[in-house]
Amino acid sequence: MNSFILKGDICYSTNKTTLKTHKDAYAVCVDGVCEGVFDSIAKEYEHLPLYDYSNKLIIPGLSDLHTHAPQYSFRGLNMDSELLSWLNNNAFYEEAKYSDMQYADKAYSIFCDGLKNSVTTRVCIFSTIHTDVTKLLMQKLEESGLVSYVGKVNMDRNSPKNLCEESGEKSASDTEKWIADTKNKFKNTYPIITPRFIPSCSDGLLKNLGEIAHKYDIPVQSHLSENKDEIRWVKELCPESSSYGDAYDYFGLFGKGTKTVMAHCVHCSDEEVELIKKNKVFVAHCPASNTNLSSGIAPIKKYTEKNLRVGLGTDMGGGEKDSLFCAIVEAIKVSKLYYRLIDETVKPLTFNEVFYLATKGGGEFFGAVGSFEKGFEFDAVVIDDSVLPHPQSLTIKKRLERSVYLSADTTGIKAKFVRGNKII
Amino acid sequence: MNSFILKGDICYSTNKTTLKTHKDAYAVCVDGVCEGVFDSIAKEYEHLPLYDYSNKLIIPGLSDLHTHAPQYSFRGLNMDSELLSWLNNNAFYEEAKYSDMQYADKAYSIFCDGLKNSVTTRVCIFSTIHTDVTKLLMQKLEESGLVSYVGKVNMDRNSPKNLCEESGEKSASDTEKWIADTKNKFKNTYPIITPRFIPSCSDGLLKNLGEIAHKYDIPVQSHLSENKDEIRWVKELCPESSSYGDAYDYFGLFGKGTKTVMAHCVHCSDEEVELIKKNKVFVAHCPASNTNLSSGIAPIKKYTEKNLRVGLGTDMGGGEKDSLFCAIVEAIKVSKLYYRLIDETVKPLTFNEVFYLATKGGGEFFGAVGSFEKGFEFDAVVIDDSVLPHPQSLTIKKRLERSVYLSADTTGIKAKFVRGNKII
Numbered sequence: 001m002n003s004f005i006l007k008g009d010i011c012y013s014t015n016k017t018t019l020k021t022h023k024d025a026y027a028v029c030v031d032g033v034c035e036g037v038f039d040s041i042a043k044e045y046e047h048l049p050l051y052d053y054s055n056k057l058i059i060p061g062l063s064d065l066h067t068h069a070p071q072y073s074f075r076g077l078n079m080d081s082e083l084l085s086w087l088n089n090n091a092f093y094e095e096a097k098y099s100d101m102q103y104a105d106k107a108y109s110i111f112c113d114g115l116k117n118s119v120t121t122r123v124c125i126f127s128t129i130h131t132d133v134t135k136l137l138m139q140k141l142e143e144s145g146l147v148s149y150v151g152k153v154n155m156d157r158n159s160p161k162n163l164c165e166e167s168g169e170k171s172a173s174d175t176e177k178w179i180a181d182t183k184n185k186f187k188n189t190y191p192i193i194t195p196r197f198i199p200s201c202s203d204g205l206l207k208n209l210g211e212i213a214h215k216y217d218i219p220v221q222s223h224l225s226e227n228k229d230e231i232r233w234v235k236e237l238c239p240e241s242s243s244y245g246d247a248y249d250y251f252g253l254f255g256k257g258t259k260t261v262m263a264h265c266v267h268c269s270d271e272e273v274e275l276i277k278k279n280k281v282f283v284a285h286c287p288a289s290n291t292n293l294s295s296g297i298a299p300i301k302k303y304t305e306k307n308l309r310v311g312l313g314t315d316m317g318g319g320e321k322d323s324l325f326c327a328i329v330e331a332i333k334v335s336k337l338y339y340r341l342i343d344e345t346v347k348p349l350t351f352n353e354v355f356y357l358a359t360k361g362g363g364e365f366f367g368a369v370g371s372f373e374k375g376f377e378f379d380a381v382v383i384d385d386s387v388l389p390h391p392q393s394l395t396i397k398k399r400l401e402r403s404v405y406l407s408a409d410t411t412g413i414k415a416k417f418v419r420g421n422k423i424i
Numbered sequence: 425m426n427s428f429i430l431k432g433d434i435c436y437s438t439n440k441t442t443l444k445t446h447k448d449a450y451a452v453c454v455d456g457v458c459e460g461v462f463d464s465i466a467k468e469y470e471h472l473p474l475y476d477y478s479n480k481l482i483i484p485g486l487s488d489l490h491t492h493a494p495q496y497s498f499r500g501l502n503m504d505s506e507l508l509s510w511l512n513n514n515a516f517y518e519e520a521k522y523s524d525m526q527y528a529d530k531a532y533s534i535f536c537d538g539l540k541n542s543v544t545t546r547v548c549i550f551s552t553i554h555t556d557v558t559k560l561l562m563q564k565l566e567e568s569g570l571v572s573y574v575g576k577v578n579m580d581r582n583s584p585k586n587l588c589e590e591s592g593e594k595s596a597s598d599t600e601k602w603i604a605d606t607k608n609k610f611k612n613t614y615p616i617i618t619p620r621f622i623p624s625c626s627d628g629l630l631k632n633l634g635e636i637a638h639k640y641d642i643p644v645q646s647h648l649s650e651n652k653d654e655i656r657w658v659k660e661l662c663p664e665s666s667s668y669g670d671a672y673d674y675f676g677l678f679g680k681g682t683k684t685v686m687a688h689c690v691h692c693s694d695e696e697v698e699l700i701k702k703n704k705v706f707v708a709h710c711p712a713s714n715t716n717l718s719s720g721i722a723p724i725k726k727y728t729e730k731n732l733r734v735g736l737g738t739d740m741g742g743g744e745k746d747s748l749f750c751a752i753v754e755a756i757k758v759s760k761l762y763y764r765l766i767d768e769t770v771k772p773l774t775f776n777e778v779f780y781l782a783t784k785g786g787g788e789f790f791g792a793v794g795s796f797e798k799g800f801e802f803d804a805v806v807i808d809d810s811v812l813p814h815p816q817s818l819t820i821k822k823r824l825e826r827s828v829y830l831s832a833d834t835t836g837i838k839a840k841f842v843r844g845n846k847i848i
Contacts, residue, residue, distance in 0.1 A: 073815050076829030077822050079756065080774055107815040294760040294772060320753070320829040329744070332503065334761075336718040341765045348718060350504055391497050391531040398501055405500025405744040410834045 002032040002420035005045060006380060008053035009396045010037050012060050012372045013356040016304060021396035026050075027058060029378040032420030036374045053382045056414055057400055060370050061121025061379025062324040063362035065284035066221070066263040066313025068126040069137055069150075070095045070104075072111040075317035083227035083293050088160070091317070095153075096162040098128040101136065108137045114322050116144040119409045121379040121418045122366045124149045124221050124261055124284070124313075126194055129165055131178045142186040145423030147366060147379075151194025151221055152178050156205050159196075168205035172212065179216050188419065190218075197223040198234045198247050210252030219259035219365075221284075222248065225272065226264035227295045243272040245281075255279030261365055263313055266290055266298045273306065282309045282365050285357065287330035289318030297338040300331065301346050304353065311362020312354075325404045328354045351401050382415040383408050426456040426844035429469060430804060432477035433820045434461050436484050436796040437780040440728060445820035450474075451482060453802040456844030460798045477806045480838060481824055484794050485545025485803025486748040487786035489708035490645070490687040490737025492550040493561055493574075494519045494528075496535040499741035503716050507651035510717055512584070515741070519552045519577075520586040528557040532564050538746050540568040543833045545803040545842045546790045548573045548645050548685055548708070548737075550618055553589055555602045562606055566613040569847030571790060571803075575618025575645055576602050580629050583620075592629035596636065603640050612843065614642075621647040622658045622671050634676030643683035643789075645708075646672065649696065650688035651719045667696040669705075679703030685789055687737055690714055690722045697730065706733045706789050709781065711754035713742030721762040724755065725770050728777065735786020736778075749828045752778045775825050806839040807832050 006029070010022045020037075028035040028045050035045070071091055078090045098104045115123065125141075125148055127134035134152040141148045152175060156168045165171040175193070182191045193213045195201040201209070213220050225231055225244050234244045241247035245268070248254040254262075254275070261282040268276070276283065285300050303310050312327045313319075319327070328351075335349040363370020369377050385403045394402070403412065416424040429452050435445045444461075452459040452469050459469070495515055502514045522528045539547065549565075549572055551558035558576040565572045576599060580592045589595040599617070606615045617637045619625040625633070637644050649655055649668050658668045665671035669692070672678040678686075678699070685706040692700070700707065709724050727734050736751045737743075743751070752775075759773040787794020793801050809827045818826070827836065840848040 076826040077818075079825075079829070080772070103815060110813045110815060113813075288757075291757045291760055294764045296764050297761065321831075333712075333715045336715055337721070337758075337761055337765070340718045340720050341761070348504070389534045389537075391527060391534060394501075401503075402500040405503070407745075407831070407834070410831070 003030045003048050005029070005041060005048050005050045006053060006058050006382070007050055008056045008058040008382065009399070010058045010372060011396055011400050013352070013360045014371065014373060016356050017350070017352050019352045019355060019397060023396060024054065027372050027380065029420045032378055034372050034374060034376045034378045037372045051415065053414065057383040057385055057396070057403060059381050059383065059400065060359045060363070060372060061381055061416070061418060062119045062358045063122040063311055063366060063370060064120045064314050064324055065124050065261050065282060065311040065362045065365060066286055067123060067316050069108060069111050070098050070128050071317030072114065072322070073107050076320040079292050082229070083295060084229055086293055092160050092163050095128045096160065098130050098133050099162070101133060104133040104136060108140050112140045112144045115146060116423065117413065118322050119324050119381045119413065120146065120322070121381070121416065122147045122363065122369060124192065124365070126151050126153055126221070129153050129155055129163060131174050134178065135182065138182055138186060138189045142189040145188070145418050145421055147188045147418055149190050149192035149219060149221065151192045154195045154205055154209060155200040157202050158199050168202045168208065171205050172208035175209065176212055179212065179218060183216065193218050193220045193253070195222050195253065197230070198237060198244065199230065206251035206253060213258045214252060220253050221261045222253065222263070224262035224265050225267045226290070227293065228267060231267055243269050243275065245272040245275045249275060249279065255281040259365065263315060264290060264295065264298060266296045273303070273308070277306055277308050280309060282311060284313035285310055285331060286313040286315035286319055287334045288320060288327065289315035291330070291334060292320065293318050297334045297342065299338060299346060301335055301349055309361070309364060310357050311365060312358045323407065323409055324358050325407055325409045328358050328404050331357065355404070378417060378420040380417040381413060384412045384414045387412040427454045427472050429453070429465060429472050429474045430477060430482050430806070431474055432480045432482040432806065433823070434482045434796060435820055435824050437776070437784045438795065438797060440780050441774070441776050443776045443779060443821060447820060448478065451796050451804065453844045456802055458796050458798060458800045458802045461796045475839065477838065481807040481809055481820070481827060483805050483807065483824065484783045484787070484796060485805055485840070485842060486543045486782045487546040487735055487790060487794060488544045488738050488748055489548050489685050489706060489735040489786045489789060490710055491547060491740050493532060493535050494522050494552050495741035496538065496746070497531050500744040506653070507717050507719060508653055516584050516587050520584065522552040522554050522557050523586070525557060525560065528560060532561045536564045536568045539570060540847065541837065542746050543748050543805045543837065544570065544746070545805070545840065546571045546787065546793060548616065548789070550575050550577055550645070553577050553579055553587060555598050558602065559606060562610060562613045566610045569612070569842050569845055571612045571842055573614050573616035573643060573645070575616045578619045578629055578633060579624040581626050582623050592626045592632065595629050596632035599633065600636050603636065603642060607640065617642050617644045617677070619646050619677065621654070622661060622668065623654065630675035630677060637682045638676060644677050645685045646677065646687070648686035648689050649691045650714070651717065652691060655691055667693050667699065669696040669699045673699060673703065679705040683789065687739060688714060688719070688722060690720045697727070697732070701730060701732050704733065706735060708737035709734055709755060710737040710739035710743055711758045712744060712751065713739035715754070715758060716744065717742050721758045721766065723762060723770060725759055725773055733785070733788060734781050735789060736782045747831065747833055748782050749831055749833045752782050752828050755781065779828070802841060802844040804841040805837060808836045808838045811836040
C-alpha cells in the first residue's frame with residue numbers, strides 16, 4: 001500500500017540554499033519512506049505501481065510549525081489591533097465558544113477540510129483549554145491523514161473567566177490525563193504540551209507542565225517575544241528571568257532534551273537567541289501574523305545565519321491564510337522590508353532559502369521530513385501549474401517559484417501523500 | 425440592455441471611512457448608470473429585469489491604477505533585485521519580446537483573460553514601445569468588456585538597444601499617430617500618454633509628449649519616486665528641477681488640467697507631495713511591488729489625510745498578483761509596518777479606508793466610478809463567499825472583510841458588470 005513511484009517534474013531542497021530539480025523523474029516510496037529521486041526506474045522498483053504526474057510539479061509536503069485551530073473561523077477579521085487587545089477582543093472571545101461541542105464539531109470540520117486540501121502535510125496546532133474538544137480535533141485530524149501535534153492549551157491566570165482554568169493543579173492534572181488518553185491513540189496525531197504563553201500560566205502550572213513534558217517525553221510549543229508590550233509584561237511577571245525565553249527555560253519548557261517550538265521570536269535579545277540556539281529550540285516564523293498584529297519583523301536571516309532551527313507558521317487567525325505558499329511569499333517580502341527599513345547589512349531571504357524553511361527546515365521538527373532524499377518520510381504534493389497559463393515554457397525552478405507566488409495551491413493541487421499514504 | 429436590478433447583500437463606500445451595507449437589497453441600473461440601492465423596488469423600476477444574487481455579496485467594481493501588461497508573464501519570477509537592475513534584467517528583457525506580434529498575441533490573451541476574471545473593472549495599463557502590439561492589446565481589452573486606459577510606452581534613452589526608440593521625434597510622432605488611430609476607435613478603451621519614467625525619456629521627448637497630451641486632451645501615466653537610486657538618477661538628469669515630480673511638471677506631464685496618475689510615490693519630498701496635491705495628480709499605491717523590489721513603504725495614510733487622490737495598483741510584474749483584493753490586504757499590511765517601523769504617529773490604514781481606495785478612490789480617475797451612489801457608472805462584482813465556509817453567520821461587513829483577506833475572488837466571482845454590461 002505504501003510503496004509506489006511518482007513520475008513528474010520533481011523539486012526539493014537539500015540544504016539551506018540548494019533547490020534540486022529533475023525533469024520527468026521518478027520519486028520512489030517504499031513502505032512510506034523515500035528511496036530517492038531517479039531519472040529512470042531501477043530493476044528493484046519495477047514492480048511498484050506508478051502514479052503518472054508528467055508535466056506536473058512534485059514537491060515535498062510542507063510543515064506548518066504554528067497555528068490555532070479555533071481561530072480558523074475568524075482569520076481575516078478584526079485585524080485592526082495589536083496582540084494583547086486582539087487576544088482579549090478576538091481570540092479569547094472566539095475560543096470561549098469551544099466549550100460548546102457542537103460548535104467545535106462544525107468549526108473543526110471546516111478547519112481540517114481546509115488543512116487537508118492545502119499544501120501542508122505536517123502541522124503543530126493549538127486547540128483551546130477544552131480537553132474533550134481537543135480530543136475531537138485530534139480525531140478529525142487523524143481522519144484527515146495529516147501528521148500533527150495538537151495541544152490542549154493551558155491558561156490559569158490573566159485570562160477571561162470563561163477561558164481561565166479553575167487552578168494550575170487542575171490544568172496540569174487535566175493535561176496529564178489527556179496525554180495518557182491520547183499519547184498512543186492515533187497513528188499520525190500526537191499531543192504536545194501547550195502553555196499559551198507566560199502571561200496566562202502561573203509559575204506553578206509552568207513547573208508542572210515542564211515536569212509532565214519530561215516525564216512523558218512530550219514536545220512543547222508556545223509563543224515567544226512576539227510583541228513589545230507582551231515582553232514588558234513577561235519581565236514584570238518573571239523579574240528574575242533574564243529573558244522571556246529564560247523564563248520558559250527555568251520551568252523546563254525550552255528545549256534541552258524536550259523538543260520545543262516557539263512561535264514568532266520577533267524581538268529576541270541576543271542572549272535569548274543564544275539560548276534558542278544552545279537549547280535547540282525551533283523558531284516558527286509567522287510573517288503574516290507579525291504584520292497583521294503590527295508586531296514587527298522577525299530577523300530570520302540572522303537566525304538562519306546562526307544555524308538556528310527555523311520553520312514557517314501560518315498562525316491563523318493572526319495570519320489570515322492557511323497556505324504555506326502564502327507564508328513563503330510573506331517571509332521573503334518582510335525580509336526585504338527588514339533589509340530596507342531596519343538593517344541594510346541583513347540581506348533579504350531568497351526563494352530557495354524560504355522554500356527550504358517551509359519544507360526541510362520546519363520538517364525537521366517531525367524527524368526526517370521535507371525532502372526527497374533517501375530515508376525521508378514520504379510526504380509529497382503534486383501541483384498542476386498549468387492553472388497558471390504562460391506564453392512560453394519555463395524551467396522547473398521558475399515554475400515552482402511562480403506557483404508559490406501566484407498561489408497555484410488554490411486550485412492546482414492534484415494529489416497529496418503523507419507518510420506514503422495518498423490523502424488527496 | 426443596460427437597465428436591470430441586482431438583488432443581494434450590497435456594500436460600497438460613500439467616503440474615506442464609511443462602508444455602507446444593505447442586506448437583501450436592490451441595486452438599480454438604468455442605462456448603465458446607478459440609480460441607488462434600495463430595500464424594495466420602487467414602482468418606476470418594477471419592469472426592469474432582476475438578477476437574483478441573494479446571499480451573495482455585491483460590491484462596486486475595483487479600479488487598478490497601475491499595471492504593466494507585458495510583465496504579466498513574469499510576475500512572481502526573479503524577485504531578488506531592486507528596481508534599476510530588475511528593470512534591466514527582467515522587465516526590459518521580457519518587454520523586448522513584444523516586437524514579436526505572435527508572442528504578444530499569446531501573452532496578451534492570457535493577460536486579458538486574467539483581468540477579465542478578476543474583481544477589476546477599470547485599469548490603467550502600460551504596454552510596450554511597440555505601437556501595433558499596443559493596438560492589439562487595446563483590441564483585446566475592448567473585447568473583454570473592461571474599461572481601460574492603455575499606454576504605448578515612450579523610451580528614447582538609457583534603455584537597451586532593442587527597447588530604445590530611434591529618436592525622441594520618432595517616438596513622439598509615432599505616439600501622435602497612435603493616438604489619432606485609437607482615440608475614438610473603441611467604446612471602453614482609450615489611449616494614455618506613457619513616458620516610462622524620466623530616466624528613459626529625453627527632454628525633447630518629454631516636451632513633445634506634454635504638448636500632445638494637451639493638444640488631444642489625453643491623460644498621462646508614469647512612475648514617481650519609487651526607489652532612492654532612481655530618484656538620485658533623476659536629480660542628475662534634471663539638475664534644475666526641485667523634485668522628480670517637478671521635472672514632469674516642467675514638461676506639462678503632471679496634472680494641472682491634464683489628468684495624471686503617478687505610480688508609487690514611496691519617497692516623495694514634502695514639496696513634491698504639495699505639488700501632487702496642487703496639481704490634482706492621482707497616486708497609484710502599489711504595495712506588493714514596493715515590497716518585492718525592496719523599494720520601501722509609501723506613506724499613504726499621510727496622503728489620504730492631506731486629501732490627495734489615491735487609488736491602488738497591482739503593478740504587475742513588480743507586484744505578483746492581478747487581484748485588487750490582494751492589493752487591499754497588502755496596503756493595510758505595509759501601513760502597519762510603516763507605523764511600527766518608521767513612524768508610530770502615522771496610524772495604520774483600516775479596512776474601510778483601503779476598500780475606499782480600491783473602489784471610489786481609484787475609480788475617480790475614470791469619473792463617477794466605484795460606488796453604488798446615484799449617478800455612478802454601474803460597475804459591480806458579485807462574490808459568492810460561501811466558498812469560504814464559516815461555522816456561524818456573519819455581518820455583511822465581516823463577510824466582505826473576510827472575502828478580501830481570504831481571496832474569495834480566486835474562485836468566488838459569480839458575475840461582473842461594467843458600465844451596465846454583464847461581462848461574466
